[in-house]
Amino acid sequence: MLPGADRLLRVHARELPQRDDLCGAFCAALALRAADLAERADEPVDQDAVALAAGTIVSARSNPEILPLGEPGRRDYRVSLPTVEDSAVSGTTPAGLVHAMEALSAGQLAAIPYGGPWTAGTLAGAFDLAASLTRPVALLANVATRHLWGARPRVEQLLDYVLDGAQNGPEPDWDVGHFACVVGRIRGPGGSLYCVADTYPSLGSGGVHLQPEEHLARAIERRDMPAGGMIVVASAEDAQAVRSGAAAVGLLEGLWDNGTPAAEMLS
Numbered sequence: 001m002l003p004g005a006d007r008l009l010r011v012h013a014r015e016l017p018q019r020d021d022l023c024g025a026f027c028a029a030l031a032l033r034a035a036d037l038a039e040r041a042d043e044p045v046d047q048d049a050v051a052l053a054a055g056t057i058v059s060a061r062s063n064p065e066i067l068p069l070g071e072p073g074r075r076d077y078r079v080s081l082p083t084v085e086d087s088a089v090s091g092t093t094p095a096g097l098v099h100a101m102e103a104l105s106a107g108q109l110a111a112i113p114y115g116g117p118w119t120a121g122t123l124a125g126a127f128d129l130a131a132s133l134t135r136p137v138a139l140l141a142n143v144a145t146r147h148l149w150g151a152r153p154r155v156e157q158l159l160d161y162v163l164d165g166a167q168n169g170p171e172p173d174w175d176v177g178h179f180a181c182v183v184g185r186i187r188g189p190g191g192s193l194y195c196v197a198d199t200y201p202s203l204g205s206g207g208v209h210l211q212p213e214e215h216l217a218r219a220i221e222r223r224d225m226p227a228g229g230m231i232v233v234a235s236a237e238d239a240q241a242v243r244s245g246a247a248a249v250g251l252l253e254g255l256w257d258n259g260t261p262a263a264e265m266l267s
Helices: 005-015 023-034 047-054 094-104 120-131 155-164 213-221 236-248
Strands: 109-116 137-144 177-188 191-197 208-212 229-235
Touching: 005 023, 005 177, 005 191, 023 047, 023 094, 023 109, 023 137, 023 177, 023 229, 047 094, 094 109, 094 229, 109 236, 120 137, 120 177, 120 191, 120 213, 120 229, 120 236, 137 213, 155 177, 155 191, 191 213, 208 213, 229 236
Parallel strands: none
Antiparallel strands: 109 229, 137 177, 137 229, 177 191, 191 208
């Protein structure tokens, strides 16, 4: 497990599910809370606070048909957020999340974006780097869910993969662009399974599920939809170590266009 993952998962269990279109803000709030940043200017640091700071755009109406099966959606926003009619472009930009996390942490955290290239090897390198730190660190992955295993594989499917590399997992649960947190890893002779803290309780066990390295890397790469990537959220004191370590494993620092416009573009 990554440093700070225990605290992140405790907050995750309390805060589920995300509000509609706030997956990025939900994950960023977990990263902030894992670093023990729970309030800013007497306001809670929650998914709404991040969404406001990040310029998140929410769909004008509920769209439960695009959510995981059985999830009704949640629109009890604590703050007023800009809306858009086209739900396909609602959400949060990577640039907005980077700005929000650094602003809400008053510079205590560095949010460093990586657009790729994403392979099983670079994913492993990024995780190894994060795991080598001693202060809390979070990995926010912007994925295409169509490339993930379904979140409830059978035990024998997990064992077949981690022992022999067998690719017989369940079909994806849904098909959207999405943010989730990568918090841990299980390694075996057949491959590595990454532990994902997702934003809906119906996914996996209380919103936590395991994904094979090849599938998670393809999901972050997002070749067949607007681009994906990963934001490494670390103590500002660890920023240089993150940057040098990521460069050493072949990752390029930079933002990506995930298809959501900046809020100011709507006015």
